[in-house]
Amino acid sequence: MTLQFPFEHTYAALPANFFARVAPTPVASPRLVKLNRGLAVQLGLDPDQLATPEGAEILSGKRLPEGADPIAMAYAGHQFGHFVPQLGDGRAILLGEIIDRDGVRRDIQLKGSGPTPFSRRGDGRAALGPVLREYIVSEAMFRLGIPTTRSLAAVISGEGVMRETMLPGAVLTRVASSHIRVGTFQFFAARGDTDGVRRLADHAIGRHYPELAQADRPYHALLDAVIARQADLVARWLLVGFIHGVMNTDNTSISGETIDYGPCAFMDEYNPAKVFSSIDEMGRYAYGNQPRIALWNLTRLAECLLPLFSDDKDKAIEQAQFALGEFAEKFTAAYQAGLRAKIGLFTKADGDEALVQDLLDAMTSNQADFTLTFRRLGDVALDADNDEAVRGLFINPTTFDEWAARWRQRTALEPQTPEERREAMHRVNPAFIPRNHRVEAVIQAAMNHDDYAPFEELLTVLSKPFEEQPSFAAYADPPEADQRVTQTFCGT
Incomplete structure (x- = not known):
């Protein structure tokens, strides 16, 4: 049975300079x-059919599904x-x-x-x-x-790709609400188009x-909306200790989704200056810099939209400056x-920001694990006998003791029970x-x-x-x- 993908092509219906038509290169x-x-079911696709050899051929680009109109943006x-x-979809x-x-x-x-016309000497392939x-x-x-792009499938290509050494190749099927980036606007703005x-x-x-189409100033409203979504997105990143690593404007989606992993x-231990990316030698995209960089990227979008404003x-x-001035307030x-x-905390009170910042500062100086500190703090809220679970994460446990005393004074002002707080x-x-x-262990097991x-x-x-997953408790450990x-x- 032939796999059915009910494709539409609104982006491919835009003028020819928005993309290049190019078919995937078949893999071995x-x-x-x-x-x-x-996710397949959510997309209205048949997962049983996708799991067949024919499905693997489609999900790797070896075979085009009926109705596809392949393009590189x-x-x-x-x-x-x-x-x-000029960058574009190079792979x-x-x-x-x-x-x-x-x-x-x-x-x-x-x-x-x-490869695509935008590959710039690249092979257009991905390693496993x-x-x-x-x-x-x-x-x-x-x-x-x-908010994030999602992964529908991973397929081994049966071919090697050369990086520093020969590595097994693979193809990812990515799903996004769109792939329009700040860099997409820059492509046309740079050409005076x-x-x-x-x-x-x-x-x-x-x-x-779509609700903005009838706004008095739809292009201003577009900038406002993208700013709001980016402010919210980056705040969410910081709240789970995520570091994107390459917050280039071509990796900044105007839909407000995390894109390009x-x-x-x-982070394990909390440190606002933390950098993992091997190519971020100056720490431009460090954990704590992400809000500033998001605003920088949004400023580049605003520059592109200026001719549409007035x-x-x-x-x-x-x-544009007025709109960008709203970012800090929305993010904060x-x-x-x-x-x-x-x-x-269930309510907002004076001193709350300082209380949280003091905890973060103590975590930094004591190299406390970001995820475990906050997770175990919920158990501490339930019962003070659980303090040791957090104290043990700090080089100097008395630092936590001093903070916890202030925290308990603050939570005592709220009516919630310990069980509700936890x-x-x-x-x-x-x-x-x-x-x-x-x-890394998962990747090595698969590749080797x-x-x-x-x-x-x-x-x-x-x-x-x-x-709580007791049988997998070790996965929570740093x-x-x-x-x-x-x-x-x-x-x-």
């Missing part, structure tokens, strides 16, 4: 290693602050769009499916390791409740913010509300995150031994991050000294 012998069956971008006027090909069961339009894209990393982390982010910027803005409004990582450049700049509101929830804290403080040493049992087990654990992962790497 595709083998499905993971299918996201729940054009975009530009600032990479580590340096502008590149990703968009097959088409599907309306899911909730009525949401989703892109179906193959990542690692061969980065494909598994993106599958694990993107699905973990989804379960953590953070105001009509292209306008067409793209109209498309983005229609796809992501390259050298990303989750023919008077000074007036347009003033309007989302971040501080999240931090209050993490320490079990339950609320455990709803927002995960027990399980994709710890770097666990992700063709063993996917660790991969499957890790996905099982991460599918319920807020639940790494031992010899297990630490200090650098993560880009898939290219």
